[in-house]
Amino acid sequence: xxxxxxxxxxxxxMTLPAKAAEYVIDTEGAHAFIQFKxxxxxxxxxxxxxxxFSGDFNYDASNLTASKIQLxxxxxxxxxxxxxxxxxxxxxxxxxxxxxPTATFVSTKIVPKADDAFxxxxxxxxxxxxxxxxxxxxKLGEGTDPWGGYRAGFAGTTTLALKDFAIKTDLGxxxxxVQLDLTVEGIRK
Numbered sequence: 024x025x026x027x028x029x030x031x032x033x034x035x036x037m038t039l040p041a042k043a044a045e046y047v048i049d050t051e052g053a054h055a056f057i058q059f060k061x062x063x064x065x066x067x068x069x070x071x072x073x074x075x076f077s078g079d080f081n082y083d084a085s086n087l088t089a090s091k092i093q094l095x096x097x098x099x100x101x102x103x104x105x106x107x108x109x110x111x112x113x114x115x116x117x118x119x120x121x122x123x124p125t126a127t128f129v130s131t132k133i134v135p136k137a138d139d140a141f142x143x144x145x146x147x148x149x150x151x152x153x154x155x156x157x158x159x160x161x162k163l164g165e166g167t168d169p170w171g172g173y174r175a176g177f178a179g180t181t182t183l184a185l186k187d188f189a190i191k192t193d194l195g196x197x198x199x200x201v202q203l204d205l206t207v208e209g210i211r212k
Contacts (some may be wrong), residue, residue, distance in 0.1 A: 042055070043083035046175060046209025050077060054176075054208035057096060065197030071112075078128075080209055084165070084176050087135050092143070092207075109211060116192045123151045131155070137162075147186045157183050158205065163202040173211040180204050197208035 033200030048055045058072040078094035086199050099120045113120045130145040139162040147156045168174050182200050185192070 037199055043081050043086070044173075045212045046080050046082060047212060048076075048078045048080070048094070049174070049208045049210050050209075051165075056206045057094075058204045059201050060192075060204070061201040062197040064195055069103060069107075069108075071101060072095065073100050074102050076099035079212075080206070080207070082165075082209070087141060088133050090130075091134055092128070092130045092145070093162075095130040096128075097124065098126050098149075099124060117190055123149075124149075128156075133173070147183075147188075150185075150190060152188045154187050156183065158203075163206075168210075174208055175211070176206070176208040178204070178206045 040186055055076075056072060057076055058070065060071075061069050063069045069189065073096050075097035077139075078092065080092035082090045092097040098118045099113060101109055101118060101120075103109055103112065112118055114124075126147065128145050128147045130143055132144040134144070135144040136142065141160055141162075143158040143160045145156060145158070146153050158179035158181045160177055163176040163178055165175035166173070179200060182202050184200050185194075186199070
């Protein structure tokens with residue numbers, strides 16, 4: 024009888040819906056990336072990334088619209104694999120890191136789409152300007168890791184107009200926007 028009650032209890036627990044969980048973004052294990060791509064005069068692509076950032080998210084697979092994310096980016100960590108260019112990107116011509124050492128993103132709404140895709144709406148503060156942006160995102164997967172933890176991973180992309188964030192340096196019409204690509208893997212707390 025005890026075995027039957029234990030089995031019934033376990034079966035009931037397994038059918039309960041998943042609840043929201045808190046995750047910290049795994050930047051220490053290099054399992055998260057914020058990368059960018061911008062046209063170089065319309066002739067080629069310039070790629071770069073931000074090496075230092077942190078954040079966390081709340082994820083509920085059964086109620087995606089209740090999920091949230093926040094990120095803080097160290098703008099001084101911009102890295103395009105070219106020291107002179109990186110120093111220029113840190114200057115007042117672009118990111119103005121001496122005045123605005125961080126950029127932040129705080130989600131405001133999630134709109135589910137087909138399969139594991141969704142639109143992530145939020146406020147991006149960059150170069151002292153806050154604008155609403157929409158990140159086209161998707162869930163990549165979730166599950167137990169080899170170290171006994173639990174992880175969930177997502178990727179997304181958005182395009183920003185430089186002038187929207189008070190970046191007045193004119194790089195020509197082909198370089199008026201920058202594409203941001205984000206990949207986050209979170210470890211459940």
